[in-house]
Amino acid sequence: MSIQTEAITPKTEIIPSQSLENSLNRKELSPSFEGGACTLRQMIAIVDFGSQYSELIARRIRETQVYSEVISYRTSAEQLRQLNPKGIILSGGPSSVYDDYAPACDPEIWNLGIPILGVCYGMQLMVKQLGGKVTRAKRGEYGKAALHIDDPTDLLTNVEDGSTMWMSHGDSCTQLPTGFSTLAHTSNTLCAAIANPEKKLFGVQFHPEVVHSVGGIALIRNFVYHICQCEPSWTTEAFVEDAIREIRAKVGDKRVLLALSGGVDSSTLAFLLHRAIGDQLTCMFIDQGFMRKGEPERLMEIFDRQFHIPVEYVNARDRFLAKMVGVTDPEEKRRLIGHEFINVFEEESGRLGPFDYLAQGTLYPDVIESADTNVDPKTGERVAVKIKSHHNVGGLPEKLRFKLIEPLRKLFKDEVRNVARSIGLPEEIVRRHPFPGPGLAIRIIGEVTSERLNILRDADYIVRDEIANQGMYHDFWQAFAVLLPIRSVGVMGDKRTYAHPVVLRLIKSEDGMTADWAKVPYDLLETISNRIVNEVKGVNRVVYDITSKPPGTIEWE
Structure with a gap:
């Protein structure tokens, strides 16, 4: 199963284009790239x-x-x-x-x-x-x-x-x-x-x-x-100016490679780096086959054709799917996907390189959830309480020999969105719902197969399509479907069915660190349920997850 670098035909994903309040009057400054304290006094x-x-x-x-x-x-x-x-x-x-x-x-x-x-x-x-x-x-x-x-x-x-x-x-x-x-x-x-x-x-x-x-x-x-006599001097514009200055000072005339996912984090970083160093930046999009319906096509359309930021597209779908055979443990899924991502990334970077820097769209919550989070009362040492692995925080093999550059490492998601707007990202990327690195692979409970991916893609699309049609896309932090590995009995057209249930997960949150399930109108749930059962082959039941974070997590795996 070889990797193919190819062009793909763009398709437009349905995301509402309603106007938003401009939040750029928030005042923010720049932290340092190295994860230390802010270089400014305030x-x-x-x-x-x-x-x-x-x-x-x-x-x-x-x-x-x-x-x-x-x-x-x-x-x-x-x-x-x-x-x-x-x-x-x-x-x-x-x-x-x-x-x-x-x-x-x-x-x-x-x-x-x-x-x-x-x-x-x-x-x-x-x-x-x-x-x-x-x-x-x-x-x-x-x-x-x-x-x-x-x-x-x-x-x-x-x-x-x-x-x-x-x-x-x-x-x-x-x-x-x-x-x-x-x-x-x-x-x-x-x-x-x-x-x-x-x-x-x-x-x-x-x-x-x-x-x-x-x-x-x-x-x-x-x-x-x-x-403390502080002044409100933490501005989006100051962050952008300071980040560009630091990127140029750090990178010099060297080349930078960025793994583009299509999310607001890596997309904001791509725009920021392109503004700072132009064609010294190479973006690579590895399609692992676990993206949502229409997303790879739309990503290429926006970056390569609309904003003329070249992106190397790598089709590695078969390769990643082969790694999922027989795998049911969520941490093992994340580990295998992360490891294979590194393998593909290393091979392709070797073909496109050499590169001196690897840019990552790591955010503060990524660092928080992947890092030590408690103090052992017996030893006073920090101890790891790992909720889930983040594929973009740590774990890079030394043989890649990249120097890391992570300008967004100390920002929360809403701060990244403010930066994104200020440097011209389309609103559909700015307000795109967060999507995990392993993609749909961790929204399929149990083994990931081609059939289950197709079922979940279609169900997930209906969820996003309906909330967009209702003008509610931006009301949620995340809205998605989860496919369960069990089957239940149903009846359709006077015939007995034995098919999968789909879980709806509609979440409200400010930063993803805590979250509440959304109290949505029953008629919206009814419409989504009817469409999924009638349009998605292999599903005969829809349920709604009403668990907050904590005690649950937003994702099921």
């Missing part, structure tokens, strides 16, 4: 103690139009000083401050003169290290709690008394350090918010970053603007 550093919400804190700060970045709790006070943040936030975490190996920050952090906000565990650590007392609470506090404000100034300005805040703690602060006072309390927690205004040290026992905390965003804005 930033908030988030010291991570293993909280599941650390990256959400970063996102909330960026929503105030100030750059933020998550760093390890092992970062020394001197290293923090060199980063020159305008403020520091200490995250929550799964440990107790009295655990034998509880993670702790450098005590010199309190003497930096930089405003600090401790959140949950971060507040408890602040209290303990500065001479206060933290004890196991008689009753833990989890979920919603009414915040009663004792001092409505500084941190709690414009936060209404009685506002609901999200609690998640088993320890409580029972004695404050010298110089601290209580700003707010709940019925179960006497010190729900504390402050030492003279030293600009603040703490909250709740999580202002989560959507359940009413007034949480106001509190964060108070910290960022009033206490």
Whole structure:
């Protein structure tokens, strides 16, 4: 099964072209390519103690139009000083401050003169290290709690008394350090918010970053603007200018290879790199046979014919499908697809090369879900809690000998979309629903076969076609179908059927890190169901997934 490099006939995928509100008035700046802190001064550093919400804190700060970045709790006070943040936030975490190996920050952090906000565990650590007392609470506090404000100034300005805040703690602060006072309390927690205004040290026992905390965003804005004196200077235009400058400085006159998937991430990167280095960029699209209906054709039409960005098309469908024979484990699917992708990529890059740099459209959530996400309470070490593998984060063999360039590595999806619009990507790419690297292979539960791929492609197309017809395409973060490996009995035309069920998955989310199932009109579900059962051979039942993330994931595999 050889690889074929060929031209393909374009077809247009149905995606609505309704107008969107221009969101480019958001102000954003550029992080460095190497995954370090932002090269500009206006930033908030988030010291991570293993909280599941650390990256959400970063996102909330960026929503105030100030750059933020998550760093390890092992970062020394001197290293923090060199980063020159305008403020520091200490995250929550799964440990107790009295655990034998509880993670702790450098005590010199309190003497930096930089405003600090401790959140949950971060507040408890602040209290303990500065001479206060933290004890196991008689009753833990989890979920919603009414915040009663004792001092409505500084941190709690414009936060209404009685506002609901999200609690998640088993320890409580029972004695404050010298110089601290209580700003707010709940019925179960006497010190729900504390402050030492003279030293600009603040703490909250709740999580202002989560959507359940009413007034949480106001509190964060108070910290960022009033206490840290940050300016809203994080702009899309500044990111593009800075990224182009850094790309040119890093690449020089060398050649760059980009694996193009057709998604907003790699497409934005392609446009950005083409603007920066022109024909030094080579884009390669490897068609592994797991794309949605019409997507390979539309990709080539947009890039090669509409925007004149040359793309090398590689047809490797048979090769990838052969790797799926007998494979049912989702991680094994991802591993085999990723490994075969590297093999194809290596062969084709050798044919087209040589290249000095490999460009990847890696985003912050990719890094987060593929990286270590907890602190072991016994050893204090970061431990991996891998939810799923991301084929574009790590794992590249050394023999490829590419230098990586990842200009989007520190951006969230909505930030990438803002950049995409600012550099001229078509709206159908900007608002394209996220699609996993392994494609439909991980939306087919069980073995991937040619027959099952055809069934799922047709069913998935109907889902997207109907929500587009209803003008609802942009109402969802993702909308797709999943094919199950089981069969159920049905009746069609007075005859018994024994066919597959299809699962509908319609999701609403801001960044894909958390998500809710969409409460869609019943008539839309009915229309989709009727079309799938009547138009897709091999399907006789349609079900709707009403699981949020967490506890589920957006994808089934």
